[in-house]
Amino acid sequence: MTTYEAVIGLEIHVQLRTRTKMFCRCPNRFGDAPNANVCSVCLAHPGMLPVANGEAVRQALRVGLALGCRIPERSKFDRKNYFYPDSPKAYQISQYDQPLCAEGAFQVPGEDGGFVVGITRAHLEEDAAKTIHVGGEAGRIAGSGSSIVDFNRAGTPLLEIVTEPDLRSGEHARRFLTLLRATIVATGASDCDMEKGTLRCDANVSIRPVGSTGFGTKCELKNMNSFRFLERGIAAEIARQTALLEVGGRVTQATLHYDPSSESLTVLRTKEEADDYRYFPEPDLLPVAPSPTLLEELRAGLPELPVARIARLRDTYGLPDATAATIALTPSLADYYEELAALTGDPRLAANWTMGELSAHLNAASLEAAASPVTPPRLAALIALTVAGTVGSNAAKTVFGELVADPAVDAATIVERLGLAQVDDADELGAIVDAVLAANAAEVAAFRAGKVQLIGFFTGQVMRQSGGRADPKVVQALLNDRLR
Ligand SMILES: [Zn+2]
Incomplete structure (x- = not known):
């Protein structure tokens, strides 16, 4: 029997964190009353001219540099024509043959040696309005009585990142997207919140016999809204395509929706040919030509990126890759950890507490590490008591709970007050x-x-x-x- 391997590429949309929209001065803000943030430009009144948002261009360049992309000397905007109520112009301003950021390579480390994902391009475009189908099941158009449109999102800046088909499994896709998200968050360009839709991901999946270098027919999985669903949706699609080929069938090019509750895939539409958007250059916008000085300034302003921090935590503190990755993905947790490791002088023990009791407490309270009442010095004092044998491991957990409950008291006082000192007499x-x-x-x-x-x-x-x-x-x- 033939053994197959999966060939997966991702298309990621990131909503950029700017004060105003991509081509007008309307606020770029989530959660306002519907149609509050609109003007004659983003509603496409005749004769209105777009002006590119310089901050959006800089944010996009920061992300491109962080992803190891080449920044071409010149890029331009294009019109992508389509007709749908979410776009009053009947086209979207996007970038076609000259994107802002080109060919990048993104390293995903791991215990298995990691892998590299090629970045085909990252380009700027405007988001569409939000269409809400009233009365349809789960807001879908099927069975709905009417549709309403909220233009607050119309014209907000989006960065579309397209990867090479370098991923081989749902797990790869999850690891890549997790690190990509942390990297973009570190640049400050977006909060990348999948639940709020500021990070959206589609996956193109095909399979081919192992050893072959050709490509099978690909299907597109739309809008998976969590890392777990991305991994599971891709696994389900690989299984579906494999089952089809194994009984002598063939894969038909299609767009699919993954339903995580039933773990099933439904076909949204099949397509035999590529969509023709009749792209042509946007005549109302100037090309973008970032100067070497600007690029140097943006590159110098980048913080330490997660992939570098993972390597540093691993090499400096001797942490296993997986532990270093978990800690480094959240910058405030990594800052906390490094302070704790310095205070205790025991990086392993500091990592155990950071990954264990501390993370559980932060998750339960939805807190950033910097906002925890259990500051690194307070936790370090507790760890010192365990090292000295004054408290056992169970008692130490009780003390930790008290440190959370009462920010004013120190570990030694709690041990004494609750009579938790270990008896070794x-x-x-x-x-x-x-x-x-x-x-x-x-x-x-x-x-x-x-x-x-x-x-x-x-x-x-x-x-x-x-x-x-x-x-x-x-x-x-x-x-x-x-x-x-
Ligand atoms: Zn506007």
Whole structure:
């Protein structure tokens, strides 16, 4: 039987964070009353002329530089013609043959050695208005009684990023998009929030026999709105195409919608030929020619990007790739971690706490690390108590909860107030051990007859009697001594 491999490319739309829209002065703002942010330019009244937003161009260039793109000396805007109520001009201003950013290469690190994804292009365009289909199932047009249009989004700046078909699985796509998102967020160009739609992703998926270099017929998966759904949707589409080919069928080019609740794919439309948008140059806008000085200035202004920070966390602190990646993807968490590692002098232990209790608390409270009441010095003081053996691991978690609840108190005070200090006094623990052994004579006999796994039972009893405060190492030693 033929073995197939998947060939996947992504098209990503990023809404840029600018004060105003791409070609007019209307506010670029999410969540306002419908049709509040409109003017004669973005509503396409006759005779109105667009003016390109310089800040949007700079943001797009920052992203292009961060993705390792080549920035051509000159790029231009084009009209992409289509007729739909979300575009009052009946065309979208986009970029066709001369995009702002060209050929890039984006490295995705990982335990498996990672992979490189080619960036075909990144170009500027304007977003369409938002169409809402009233009465249709889940807002879809099928079965709806009417459609209403909100033009607040019409004309807002979008950066479309197109990758080469370099991805081979849904997991690859998820890892790539996760790192791409963190990189764009780091540049400050967008908040890339998939739930709010400021990051949208379509995937082109095809399969081919392993070893072949040709391309199969591709299908497009539309608008997957989470990293998990992107991974699962692609996996489902690869399975669908493989099943078709294995029974001698063929893949028909189609646009598909993935429904994560039923994990099913539905065909939105099939197409036998490419759409013809009759692109032609936009006569109302000047070409964009970024000067070398501007590019140098933008490049110098970029912060440390996630891929560089992953490498630095790995090399400086000896963290495994996966841990370094998880921490580096959130800049405020990475800042927190680095401060904690310096304060404790133990990068591994600092990473365990950052990934464990701290992350759980931040997620539960929807907090950025910098806003946590458990500051790095407070957590470092608690970690010092665990290293010194003053508190055991369970008690330390209790102390952490108290640090969250009361920002004014320090770890040592909590330990004292709640009586959480670990007991390692051999006399005190010896008395408990003796009592436990006396109360469980049958188990002691069984242990001496060879049932050595009962050591766990005795340890558990002693820990319980001590209220969880006994030092397990001392308990082990005492038990071994008494049971000889
Ligand atoms: Zn406007």
